[in-house]
Amino acid sequence: MSKKTSTNNKLTELRADIDAVDTQLLELISERARLAQAVAHVKNSDGSGNGFYRPEREAQILRRVMADNGGPLPQEEMARLFREIMSACLALEQPLKIAYLGPEGTFTQLAALKHFGHSVHTETLGSIDQVFREVEAGACHYGVVPIENSIEGVVNHTLDMLIDSPLKISGEVELRIHHHLLGNAADRAQVKRVYSHQQSLAQCRRWLDENLLDAERVAVSSNAEAARRVAAEPDSAAIAGEAAAEIYELGYLARNIEDHPDNTTRFLVIGRHSTPPSGDDKTSLLVSGPNRSGLLFDLIKPLAGNGINMTRLESRPSRQGLWDYVFFIDILGHAEDPAVASAMRDLGEKAGVLKLLGSYPRAVL
Numbered sequence: 001m002s003k004k005t006s007t008n009n010k011l012t013e014l015r016a017d018i019d020a021v022d023t024q025l026l027e028l029i030s031e032r033a034r035l036a037q038a039v040a041h042v043k044n045s046d047g048s049g050n051g052f053y054r055p056e057r058e059a060q061i062l063r064r065v066m067a068d069n070g071g072p073l074p075q076e077e078m079a080r081l082f083r084e085i086m087s088a089c090l091a092l093e094q095p096l097k098i099a100y101l102g103p104e105g106t107f108t109q110l111a112a113l114k115h116f117g118h119s120v121h122t123e124t125l126g127s128i129d130q131v132f133r134e135v136e137a138g139a140c141h142y143g144v145v146p147i148e149n150s151i152e153g154v155v156n157h158t159l160d161m162l163i164d165s166p167l168k169i170s171g172e173v174e175l176r177i178h179h180h181l182l183g184n185a186a187d188r189a190q191v192k193r194v195y196s197h198q199q200s201l202a203q204c205r206r207w208l209d210e211n212l213l214d215a216e217r218v219a220v221s222s223n224a225e226a227a228r229r230v231a232a233e234p235d236s237a238a239i240a241g242e243a244a245a246e247i248y249e250l251g252y253l254a255r256n257i258e259d260h261p262d263n264t265t266r267f268l269v270i271g272r273h274s275t276p277p278s279g280d281d282k283t284s285l286l287v288s289g290p291n292r293s294g295l296l297f298d299l300i301k302p303l304a305g306n307g308i309n310m311t312r313l314e315s316r317p318s319r320q321g322l323w324d325y326v327f328f329i330d331i332l333g334h335a336e337d338p339a340v341a342s343a344m345r346d347l348g349e350k351a352g353v354l355k356l357l358g359s360y361p362r363a364v365l
């Protein structure tokens with residue numbers, strides 16, 4: 001037998017094995033989908049009105065997949081596959097409608113799909129307020145908004161919306177952000193103007209100073225909007241991500257131009273329901289009180305006293321005049337954990353206002 005024939009035989013054999021595995025996978029995935037339909041039946045009859053999507057259960061499934069995965073596929077890859085299977089199963093139970101801060105091609109869209117998988121309907125909205133309103137009105141099941149960037153800090157508009165909104169945080173999404181210089185210019189030297197969201201311009205400041213010092217920097221409402229404009233302006237460039245490059249068919253004039261390569265943005269998932277504990281959760285609180293010396297210390301003390309780990313603290317000037325400052329505090333644990341519940345009781349006594357913004361699973365992917 002020639003070497004070529006023997007290679008061909010081996011390939012045929014291996015492909016027959018793959019076909020056999022695919023047949024099993026197909027049957028198993030269908031069986032899983034039928035079980036999800038049965039779960040939907042049970043949920044329909046319990047009348048709790050809590051919806052079909054269960055973030056805590058999804059987080060547990062993804063964590064188990066990652067813990068049990070023995071390779072050769074990497075953990076994240078395996079979890080991503082299961083993410084999509086669950087997304088498809090949930091769509092059989094109830095097709096979810098997700099509002100996000102658009103336009104199409106923004107990092108928020110990527111975050112929404114990373115969190116919910118691709119079997120959801122998405123509604124692209126023009127502002128963070130609109131995302132909150134659509135979810136509050138019940139027109140969308142959940143919303144996804146940016147909250148915190150590892151370089152520029154917090155997205156104040158989202159914090160301000162959380163102060164008054166009745167919505168609950170039901171999840172967080174972390175996304176590694178890469179910025180590219182996109183456009184239709186033949187090369188970088190022809191670029192006279194660079195459009196992007198102001199945070200992205202700031203995140204690439206050093207690169208722009210070194211490589212495009214003379215180009216005018218123009219802040220626009222989003223990176224996708226920057227890409228849209230550049231599609232019609234050959235002497236301009238946009239700083240945006242891959243999705244925008246694809247949608248607006250722009251070329252890459254430079255890749256990964258962010259000043260800090262570990263640039264991560266955090267997004268919040270907001271909805272109308274509270275989320276039960278998943279076993280590894282975060283809780284976001286809003287605390288406020290009349291300004292006096294030692295206020296912040298008094299607010300932090302109950303956390304330390306109950307052995308609670310604080311992961312984030314932001315302060316915003318209050319818009320109501322009654323209180324001078326509003327503090328946003330993220331802690332590890334769920335509001336139903338005894339230590340967190342006890343810390344919240346102590347905090348409530350010290351603060352004028354204590355609002356539970358939500359307890360939700362820590363980002364898995």
Ligand SMILES: O=C(O)C(=O)C[C@]1(C(=O)O)C=C[C@@H](O)C=C1
Binds near residue numbers: 054057058090093
């Ligand atoms: O366990 C459930 O409650 C389900 O509806 C099943 C399932 C799944 O596919 O595993 C689907 C959607 C939920 O968000 C969580 C899990």
